[in-house]
Amino acid sequence: MTTTDVLTEERDSALHVTFNRPEARNAMTWEMYQALADAAVRADEDPDIRALVLRGAGGRAFVAGTDIAQFRGFTGEDGVAYEKRIDEVLSVLAAVAKPVVAIVDGHCVGGGLGIATCADVRIASPTASFSVPIAKTLGNTLSASTLRRLVRTFGEPRVKSMLLTARRVDAQEALVSGFLTAVEDDLDTAAEQTVASITGGAPLTQWSIKENLRRLNSSDPVKDADVIASVYGSEDFAAAVESFLSKTPMEWRGR
Known part of the structure; x- marks a missing residue:
């Protein structure tokens, strides 16, 4: 509209x-x-x-x-x-x-x-x-x-x-x-x-914090394995590890 x-x-x-x-x-x-x-x-x-x-x-x-x-x-x-x-x-x-x-x-x-x-x-x-x-x-x-x-x-x-x-x-x-x-x-x-x-921050980290906080506000038991796996299994995380170790700038891609 x-x-x-x-x-x-x-x-x-x-x-x-x-x-x-x-x-x-x-x-x-x-x-x-x-x-x-x-x-x-x-x-x-x-x-x-x-x-x-x-x-x-x-x-x-x-x-x-x-x-x-x-x-x-x-x-x-x-x-x-x-x-x-x-x-x-x-x-x-x-x-x-x-x-x-x-x-x-x-x-x-x-x-x-x-x-x-x-x-x-x-x-x-x-x-x-x-x-x-x-x-x-x-x-x-x-x-x-x-x-x-x-x-x-x-x-x-x-x-x-x-x-x-x-x-x-x-x-x-x-x-x-x-x-x-x-x-x-x-x-x-x-x-x-x-x-x-x-x-300037990591989009998947920002998403994961919001998503897990949303789940914590529910009365249902919190299951977070899918969120954690999505972040740690992402291209961004793997690239950021290498970037940190090689002391080179990191460009976040959100995937």
């Missing part, structure tokens, strides 16, 4: 996705959610893309939740369908095998925070903030799947206080909690350096 409300650009071996409704603080429409899912699939399937970078336009917000106008006339059944759709989009984003980076400048609210939880690396400006103020605004709720994502990234006690009191977490608290990787004044430079670190 194509929409000017979500811009995509392939640059520096990364797919950069910009939520582009600054006049609405990048509040998500149904079309924008679909465009995000499409971008996630594109990043996963294109061998030339090594990372997916998410950012909001305008400097006021990463994403200020879902566009509230879309909730007019909602029934209970509509709410179930909506939360199911959000779960589907976030699941696609969380399943991307390549590193996902969220660059947060300004407010990261509701559905925007859900999107940010699916990133592997989160970098924010000092003025960034994080909240799900539904107990004060719409009086709606979250699916158990979305709650689980929040708890895994923020911790249950903090998530409870955020949701029950509708409080906002600032960048410093998010950094201390471990949710953020860094707080930076110069987000452009921080994004470039992070992408360079990712694209």
Whole structure:
């Protein structure tokens, strides 16, 4: 799906996705959610893309939740369908095998925070903030799947206080909690350096870490022999051993 409300650009071996409704603080429409899912699939399937970078336009917000106008006339059944759709989009984003980076400048609210939880690396400006103020605004709720994502990234006690009191977490608290990787004044430079670190690394190692962490989050017993065999049996690993021993530069090929 194509929409000017979500811009995509392939640059520096990364797919950069910009939520582009600054006049609405990048509040998500149904079309924008679909465009995000499409971008996630594109990043996963294109061998030339090594990372997916998410950012909001305008400097006021990463994403200020879902566009509230879309909730007019909602029934209970509509709410179930909506939360199911959000779960589907976030699941696609969380399943991307390549590193996902969220660059947060300004407010990261509701559905925007859900999107940010699916990133592997989160970098924010000092003025960034994080909240799900539904107990004060719409009086709606979250699916158990979305709650689980929040708890895994923020911790249950903090998530409870955020949701029950509708409080906002600032960048410093998010950094201390471990949710953020860094707080930076110069987000452009921080994004470039992070992408360079990712694209200079071993793609199969990055995939294996994400895949085994995904399996650890399941209630099923963890079986990892296939992942380990794929990495140790790869051309990249064999070449890297020789490169290390001969002290020559290594060029990662992802196979």
